[in-house]
Amino acid sequence: MGVAERERSKLLEEGGSCRDSKIGGAGGLELDEGGPDVDVRGGNLIGEAPPPEEVSIEEAAKSATAYTNPGPFEALTSEAKKYVFVDTFDGARLDLSKQLSPMMMINHNFWLGTSMLQNANKHYTFTSQVVADEDQTTVLVGRLDMNGTMEGRVIKTFRQDEDLSVVGKFVCVATPEFDAGSNQLAGDVDLSGKSWSGNVKYGCMGGGDYFSCNYLQAITPRFCVGGEAAYIGAQKVSVGSYGCRYNGVGWMGSAQWSGQQGALSLNYMKTITKDRVNFGAELQVAPTMESNVVFGAEFNLKQSKVSTVIDGGGGIKTVVEAKLHPAANLQFSAEADHLKDSFKFGYGMTIMG
Incomplete structure (x- = not known):
């Protein structure tokens, strides 16, 4: 070789x-x-x-992206709407809250010199909240105003864990006139799982029976869809609405359609600077070819917060909230509508004790 x-x-x-x-x-x-x-x-x-290395089913499940609970259907658009809605008021308003014990809190609300109430320019409300048991699963809320209207609420948590949450609520409203249209008696149950939430409600409202149910499901970790159906016995009509929401990185968009009116509402919010500046917009379209657009912004400063809204009709609403103390806030409210030649101003204070 x-x-x-x-x-x-x-x-x-x-x-x-x-x-x-x-x-x-x-x-x-x-x-x-x-x-x-x-x-x-x-x-x-x-x-x-x-x-490739072998991966067990358990390890793959742990590494998978978990679906988050989308929250209740009633709050489908609340995150975006809060930047296009400003709670303006006129006159003078004072809120006093006192924590009497770890289980009980009371609140006094005074509102003087206002033109936003029907047949009155002043209002007072007393509210009390009590945790009825040691495990804090039962909450009792009572409210009484100067007109004699009483409202009672019972909130009971039956189950609260990762797989299922069950919360029941009972509401009773009584007026001195015993008007069937103003009195209310209703109960509802909130159900929620890892990726869904639902609600069933039945009661007597407006002089007739009322029944509603809604459901909201997370399709992906960022996208959810849902719907609601209701029957109003006093008017003998059935109504329904459908909605969806997408949570992006630093922004969120939602849409809701009302079946009876045929109205479409589109909402959008964008975080310009985290924990500092937020922007919101809303577009409402109706079959009558009437539409409305609203733009809003919120600025969180070191010791104050400024919220302002401008609508398509030229109306401007602004509320400035200044923190005087960790337990005391001062508010200034202004609302201007140049087309209607209407201007409203107010100031208020919130004190926590």
């Missing part, structure tokens, strides 16, 4: 490939550049990815 053949056999045993060539006019050897190179340590072709 010649030298070339012995070298060829040696390279083949080590995993390489070779071919005859002429170097300096003599018979020589060189690696075959056209053939695949072999990693003699691992037995894999050089440049080829190693076989």
Whole structure:
């Protein structure tokens, strides 16, 4: 066996490939550049990815993106709407809240010199909230105003865990006139899971029976769709609405359509600066070819917050809230409608004790 053949056999045993060539006019050897190179340590072709590691189903489930609960259907557009809605008022308003114990809190609300109430320019409301048990699953809320209207609420959490949450609510409203249109008696149940939420409600409202149910489902971690159906016995009509929402990175968009009126509402919010500046917009379109657009912005400063809204009719609403103390806030409210020649101003204070 010649030298070339012995070298060829040696390279083949080590995993390489070779071919005859002429170097300096003599018979020589060189690696075959056209053939695949072999990693003699691992037995894999050089440049080829190693076989994937086996992953168990449990590990894959843990690494998968979890679906989040989309929240109640009633709050489908609330995140975007809060930047296009400003709670303006006129006159003077004072809110006093006192934590009497870890289980009880009371609130006094005074509103004087206002033109926003029907047949009155002043209003007072007393509210009390009590946690009825040690595990804090039952909350009682009572409210009484200066007109004698009483409202009572019972909120009971039956189950609260990762798989299922069940919360029941009972509401009773009574007026001194015992007007069937103003009195209310209703109960509802909130259900929510890892990726869905629903509500069922039944009661007597407006002088007739009332029944409604809604459902909201997360299709992806960022997108959810849902709908609501209701029957109003006093008017003998059935209504329905449908909506969807997409949560992007730093922005959110939602749409809601009302089946009876045929009205479409589109909402959008954008975080310009995290925890500082937020922007919102709303477009409402009706079959009567009437539409309305609203733009709003919220600015969170070091010791104050400014919220302003401008609608398509030229109306401007602004509320400035200044923090005087960790437990005291001062509000200034202004509303101007140049087309209607209407201007309203107010100031208020909120004190927590």
